[in-house]
Amino acid sequence: MRASKTLKLISLSAVMAFLLMGCGLLPFAGGEPEIEFWASQEVIPPGECVLLHWEVRNAGDYPVFLNGEQVPPEGEEEVCLERPEAFELVVGAPGGPYEETVTIEVEGEVPPEGPPPEEPPPGEPPPGEPPPEEPPPGGPEVIFLVADPDAIPQGGCAMLRWEVLPPGEWRVLLDGQEVPHVGEEEVCPAGTTTYELLVEAPGGPQTRQVTLRVESGPGPEPTPPPPQATPTSPPQATPPPPQPTATPAVPPGGGQWGVLSTDLAVTDLYADKLLNGTVYGRLTNHGPETLTNMTLQFSCEWAKTAYGDTLGVIEQMGPRNITITSLNPGQTAAWNTYITVDLTQYWYNMTCSIQVDFNDPNTANNSYSEILSKQ
Numbered sequence: 001m002r003a004s005k006t007l008k009l010i011s012l013s014a015v016m017a018f019l020l021m022g023c024g025l026l027p028f029a030g031g032e033p034e035i036e037f038w039a040s041q042e043v044i045p046p047g048e049c050v051l052l053h054w055e056v057r058n059a060g061d062y063p064v065f066l067n068g069e070q071v072p073p074e075g076e077e078e079v080c081l082e083r084p085e086a087f088e089l090v091v092g093a094p095g096g097p098y099e100e101t102v103t104i105e106v107e108g109e110v111p112p113e114g115p116p117p118e119e120p121p122p123g124e125p126p127p128g129e130p131p132p133e134e135p136p137p138g139g140p141e142v143i144f145l146v147a148d149p150d151a152i153p154q155g156g157c158a159m160l161r162w163e164v165l166p167p168g169e170w171r172v173l174l175d176g177q178e179v180p181h182v183g184e185e186e187v188c189p190a191g192t193t194t195y196e197l198l199v200e201a202p203g204g205p206q207t208r209q210v211t212l213r214v215e216s217g218p219g220p221e222p223t224p225p226p227p228q229a230t231p232t233s234p235p236q237a238t239p240p241p242p243q244p245t246a247t248p249a250v251p252p253g254g255g256q257w258g259v260l261s262t263d264l265a266v267t268d269l270y271a272d273k274l275l276n277g278t279v280y281g282r283l284t285n286h287g288p289e290t291l292t293n294m295t296l297q298f299s300c301e302w303a304k305t306a307y308g309d310t311l312g313v314i315e316q317m318g319p320r321n322i323t324i325t326s327l328n329p330g331q332t333a334a335w336n337t338y339i340t341v342d343l344t345q346y347w348y349n350m351t352c353s354i355q356v357d358f359n360d361p362n363t364a365n366n367s368y369s370e371i372l373s374k375q
């Protein structure tokens with residue numbers, strides 16, 4: 001296709017100007033100029049861009065023009081078009097014309113003349129699209145409710161802990177009773193019970209529930225049968241009572257002597273709050289003996305992962321010491337691991353283990369794993 005008349009006039013004017021100024025230039029030493037001029041695409045949709053490439057050999061000291069603007073003898077240029085357009089490469093040398101033309105066709109609907117349509121303000125949907133659903137204004141971002149532990153024997157108690165972030169003007173109710181935004185409460189239910197935390201947010205109530213299981217304990221001990229009557233016999237001479245024998249002293253807990261034998265297990269891991277929380281563990285004595293003034297060692301390892309990520313950072317701590325003053329069979333006690341977590345940004349896959357210095361018949365429950373998160 002032919003270039004536009006204006007483009008021709010610009011190109012010829014530029015070439016003539018250089019011809020008039022350059023009459024003193026020497027003729028071509030290696031023959032006439034050779035022009036290679038092409039585009040990366042010759043047909044594009046409106047608004048797309050293409051690269052123009054050119055290479056001029058034997059141009060000597062004569063100038064090269066692309067659509068009337070001087071360019072180097074070899075190069076490339078990106079152009080973006082809304083309509084078809086012709087591009088002309090000219091060598092401003094006598095004896096010509098030395099020129100090549102490339103036409104880029106634009107196919108598709110051409111945008112109308114005039115300024116582009118105004119974009120909707122940030123945060124507003126494009127015309128014709130429904131507005132996106134937004135969370136209730138002023139509602140909480142995190143509602144946290146946990147029972148610690150989540151299973152107890154009959155007659156036992158547990159702590160309910162909750163936290164609503166960020167604190168707002170809305171009411172917080174625990175089983176219908178108004179409570180502060182952050183708190184804890186001891187409960188001792190007779191049977192398995194579900195507790196509900198309700199937040200009266202502006203967009204409607206939001207709730208969280210947790211179930212505390214009450215496990216049935218051992219049945220009542222059988223009543224011993226009444227003593228059987230025995231025939232009366234003549235009194236016998238009472239032998240002297242046996243003399244007590246000396247019993248070697250046993251240190252509390254047995255320890256390296258191996259006297260103590262009981263099943264101690266790690267039964268829970270939890271954080272006391274979401275932001276800058278401290279991780280606690282729970283130890284349960286499954287019996288048959290009592291632990292008294294016993295020092296143990298524990299160690300923990302965890303993967304710390306940001307919400308939305310799949311790979312976390314492996315961290316660990318330990319070993320450290322725990323001192324148990326007294327723990328009877330069937331009892332559970334908490335200990336502070338001194339591990340700090342941020343459950344508002346990360347979730348933790350944590351495992352803690354204990355090492356004992358006595359006879360533990362079931363070492364399989366000396367380790368416990370838990371995922372700690374804001375859910």
